[in-house]
Amino acid sequence: MTEQQWDRESVRAIIAGLQDKPGALLPILHGIQDALGYVPPDSVPLIAEGLNLSRAEVHGVISFYHYFRQTPPGRHTIHLCRAESCKSMGADALETHVKTRLGIDYHETTPDQAFSLEPVYCLGNCACSPSIMVDHDVHGRITPERFDEIIANPGVGA
Amino acid sequence: MTATVYIPRDSSALSLGAERVANALQAEAARRNIAIDVVRNGSRGMYWLEPLVEVATPNGRVAYGPVNVGDVAALFDAGFLQGHPHPLCQGPTDEIPYLKQQERLTFARVGITDPVSLDDYLAHEGYRGLRRALDMAPAAIVDEVAQSGLRGRGGAAFPTGIKWRTVLNTPAGQKYIVCNADEGDSGTFSDRMIMEGDPFVLIEGMTIAGLAVGATQGYIYLRVEYPHAHRALNEAIQAAYQAGYLGRDILGSGKDFDLEVRLGAGAYVCGEETSLLESLEGKRGLVRFKPPLPAIKGLFGQPTIINNVISLASVPIILDKGGDYYRDFGMGRSRGTLPIQLAGNLKHPGLVEKAFGVTLREILYDYGGGSATGRPIRAVQVGGPLGAYLPESQFDTPLDYEAFAALWAVLGHGGVVAFDDSVDMSKMARYGMEFCAVESCGKCTPCRIGSTRGVEVIDKVTHGVERDKNLKLLRDLCDTMLNGSLCALGGMTPYPVLSALNHFPEDFGASATEKAA
Numbered sequence: 255m256t257e258q259q260w261d262r263e264s265v266r267a268i269i270a271g272l273q274d275k276p277g278a279l280l281p282i283l284h285g286i287q288d289a290l291g292y293v294p295p296d297s298v299p300l301i302a303e304g305l306n307l308s309r310a311e312v313h314g315v316i317s318f319y320h321y322f323r324q325t326p327p328g329r330h331t332i333h334l335c336r337a338e339s340c341k342s343m344g345a346d347a348l349e350t351h352v353k354t355r356l357g358i359d360y361h362e363t364t365p366d367q368a369f370s371l372e373p374v375y376c377l378g379n380c381a382c383s384p385s386i387m388v389d390h391d392v393h394g395r396i397t398p399e400r401f402d403e404i405i406a407n408p409g410v411g412a
Numbered sequence: 413m414t415a416t417v418y419i420p421r422d423s424s425a426l427s428l429g430a431e432r433v434a435n436a437l438q439a440e441a442a443r444r445n446i447a448i449d450v451v452r453n454g455s456r457g458m459y460w461l462e463p464l465v466e467v468a469t470p471n472g473r474v475a476y477g478p479v480n481v482g483d484v485a486a487l488f489d490a491g492f493l494q495g496h497p498h499p500l501c502q503g504p505t506d507e508i509p510y511l512k513q514q515e516r517l518t519f520a521r522v523g524i525t526d527p528v529s530l531d532d533y534l535a536h537e538g539y540r541g542l543r544r545a546l547d548m549a550p551a552a553i554v555d556e557v558a559q560s561g562l563r564g565r566g567g568a569a570f571p572t573g574i575k576w577r578t579v580l581n582t583p584a585g586q587k588y589i590v591c592n593a594d595e596g597d598s599g600t601f602s603d604r605m606i607m608e609g610d611p612f613v614l615i616e617g618m619t620i621a622g623l624a625v626g627a628t629q630g631y632i633y634l635r636v637e638y639p640h641a642h643r644a645l646n647e648a649i650q651a652a653y654q655a656g657y658l659g660r661d662i663l664g665s666g667k668d669f670d671l672e673v674r675l676g677a678g679a680y681v682c683g684e685e686t687s688l689l690e691s692l693e694g695k696r697g698l699v700r701f702k703p704p705l706p707a708i709k710g711l712f713g714q715p716t717i718i719n720n721v722i723s724l725a726s727v728p729i730i731l732d733k734g735g736d737y738y739r740d741f742g743m744g745r746s747r748g749t750l751p752i753q754l755a756g757n758l759k760h761p762g763l764v765e766k767a768f769g770v771t772l773r774e775i776l777y778d779y780g781g782g783s784a785t786g787r788p789i790r791a792v793q794v795g796g797p798l799g800a801y802l803p804e805s806q807f808d809t810p811l812d813y814e815a816f817a818a819l820w821a822v823l824g825h826g827g828v829v830a831f832d833d834s835v836d837m838s839k840m841a842r843y844g845m846e847f848c849a850v851e852s853c854g855k856c857t858p859c860r861i862g863s864t865r866g867v868e869v870i871d872k873v874t875h876g877v878e879r880d881k882n883l884k885l886l887r888d889l890c891d892t893m894l895n896g897s898l899c900a901l902g903g904m905t906p907y908p909v910l911s912a913l914n915h916f917p918e919d920f921g922a923s924a925t926e927k928a929a
Binding site for chain 1: 423424426427428459460461502595596597598599600601603604628629635637638639674675676677679691692694695696697712753754755757761762764772792793797827829830831832834835843845850851853857
């Protein structure tokens with residue numbers, strides 16, 4: 255069913271536009287995920303063909319990197335920092351709150367497709383711990399109350 | 413006269429609402445029919461004062477912070493555009509003690525200039541290092557860097573000049589300059605601040621490195637977690653190309669250097685230099701065996717300089733003011749300055765650039781202001797997730813590579829994360845192992861399997877299952893990881909684990925016999 259959900263021609267265009275770069279595979283995977291929100295498993299043969307790699311090699315790269323995903327994300331992706339600086343300022347309690355509030359664990363998406371939750375190991379916002387990133391916006395000094403406010407209006411930005 | 417107002421575009425400032433404050437200032441100025449010129453600068457690094465708004469006055473910049481949207485109208489009422497008093501007024505920015513006592517060489521322009529304005533960069537001594545390097549022989553540039561005593565700001569602290577000399581002396585048709593901008597250590601953010609706050613200094617440093625060894629292509633391998641840095645770097649690179657500071661025939665010198673940003677994809681191990689090179693080549697980031705060194709056989713099999721952001725960003729001032737100028741800061745074999753990052757449970761977290769030799773205690777209390785929670789600081793992790801935890805008895809250690817090594821600790825990238833007395837150090841040790849298990853590239857057995865077993869063994873210890881026997885097993889396992897891993901990920905995970913156990917045995921429920929051992 256995923257076959258119909260993404261546009262093969264736009265993926266072909268991304269591959270064609272980047273395949274001559276040295277070390278083109280990561281730029282291509284970023285291009286596809288930027289366009290579609292994920293790298294569809296059935297796009298792997300197209301990528302493999304474009305770069306003259308085996309499908310196993312392409313799959314191996316996609317699955318190695320935490321950032322690439324092979325299923326469509328929810329409308330908003332929440333990255334919660336699990337690293338030491340955030341832990342020193344209460345990230346473990348925040349994590350419990352977030353999982354309870356959303357009713358999902360890491361790498362899952364809420365049933366209404368609103369939110370996906372991913373762990374992240376450092377957003378570089380350690381002087382404002384604990385931190386989360388919602389889509390492309392980093393938010394610092396997050397309390398459970400602040401988290402609830404942010405997800406009530408996730409498009410507004412930091 | 414149009415007043416100039418500065419509000420950072422730094423992502424930590426943005427994470428605290430700087431964008432909303434900038435919009436509110438514009439709107440309030442328009443409502444009052446006042447013309448203001450808003451400059452989006454980098455951050456001064458005083459994050460407890462962000463969003464920090466500065467106003468240019470005849471007597472220098474005056475700082476107000478932390479400014480929230482609700483404060484904006486009152487600031488106008490108080491006459492902040494003329495630098496008048498207000499409860500949020502911090503006085504002249506340069507006189508704030510946190511900033512005034514620093515020794516900013518690499519960060520000289522961060523927070524001051526518009527990061528993507530080439531004119532502003534040039535007006536603040538930018539590109540003077542490159543102009544000098546263009547008149548020098550490659551070996552003379554390398555000598556200048558060697559003379560400065562600059563050491564890599566990664567874990568190994570390898571002398572930069574020696575690395576560059578190896579690349580210079582290795583003949584090849586193509587050489588590369590690779591910037592390791594995959595700063596994934598918790599508690600570090602100085603790379604991000606440079607790339608967001610003064611991207612030209614990194615571009616200039618890489619261009620000089622290219623001239624020094626005859627490399628014509630550079631790559632910045634950037635963490636995907638840093639979207640604002642990505643944008644700032646690309647804007648600056650484009651401006652540098654347009655003005656002839658990058659590309660063909662740089663400033664009419666006949667020398668070429670191209671530069672491109674490549675994004676990583678959330679793999680911590682790609683901060684290890686050989687994993688990074690694999691990733692740049694489009695592969696899984698598996699660590700490579702060394703030798704051969706990347707300086708001899710690096711990216712695409714060619715001689716490659718691979719340095720961290722701060723190392724490369726320190727090169728322009730070394731070329732501008734001379735290796736001796738830089739070397740005269742610091743102590744022992746740790747020369748120059750270290751951008752120290754204060755994070756975690758501190759009242760005044762932020763960026764402090766000081767000559768090597770300042771003590772951890774001065775950093776934690778004189779600058780950091782003690783813990784944010786007001787409780788005693790119990791443990792401090794220095795040097796990222798693979799760095800040791802230091803107890804209060806070691807806070808008088810000077811920040812110096814050798815002094816830290818003598819304590820079986822690392823200075824690494826200069827990240828300092830403070831914990832108050834509510835921390836459970838057995839949990840932090842377990843997290844160290846868990847992090848290694850999640851992030852291991854899987855190539856070598858001690859790291860791949862040792863980290864998973866490490867989590868299990870710590871769980872047994874904390875659940876009181878054959879505690880003494882399992883503590884012995886944990887030490888044995890750490891020994892195997894230390895000595896048998898291919899890279900620093902597996903090889904240094906024992907630092908946080910064993911330091912937690914050695915300094916805080918009570919958190920592991922260790923018996924008196926274990927403490928004595």
